[in-house]
Amino acid sequence: MSGLDAPDIVAAYDDVRNDKKDTNWMLLSYAAPVGNKLTLTQTGSGGLEELVQALDDGQVQYGYVRIEYANDKE
Template identity: 90%
Template sequence: MSGLDTPDILAAYDDVRNDKKDTNWMLLSYAAAVGNKLTLTQTGTGGLGELVGALDDEQVQYGYVRIEYANDKESTRVKFVLIVWIGKNTKVMRKARVSVESGDVKKALQHHHLAITAEERSELKEDDLVKLLRKSGGADYNGGRG
């Protein structure tokens, strides 16, 4: 898959991961104008909600987002989620390529705690993702209360 190692994608990925930067999400999409390569579509500081608002129902896109949540009264956790978005109006042949392509994206954006494939925005609620992150994160000092 070409396009994943471009300077703008690498910089956006580093910004999302950097505790000192405000950028907390990035979105990759295919651009026909650049030979169907994966390109950086958008970045933002508004978290998961803003990322979900930028998703396109006509496309396959890849989102990468920082999610912070309270672990207990004294600490917070920072986790990263990779979202494979398959818009409900995406063409069938485009959907068929996702299984192979998403593996390449997962390798390029390898530092994620959770990878989720979604076709509906309702599958991308922050509370639900935090519950999944808690389950996958080992010790849960919140007593399983989500």
């Protein structure tokens, strides 16, 4: 089991996708060096730049980020 159905991961994913929320990125990491269970490592509202700063070279991680373009605003 990957852990992607964990309530905290689902909530973070929904927040990133929601334009009315400030959270615009999330970072997932493996819970243990051996295994396939992912855990929510961090979330933020500072965009791609902040996500890149949160990355750890010593871990396999997955980032999900919402990018907004000027013509996306209504």
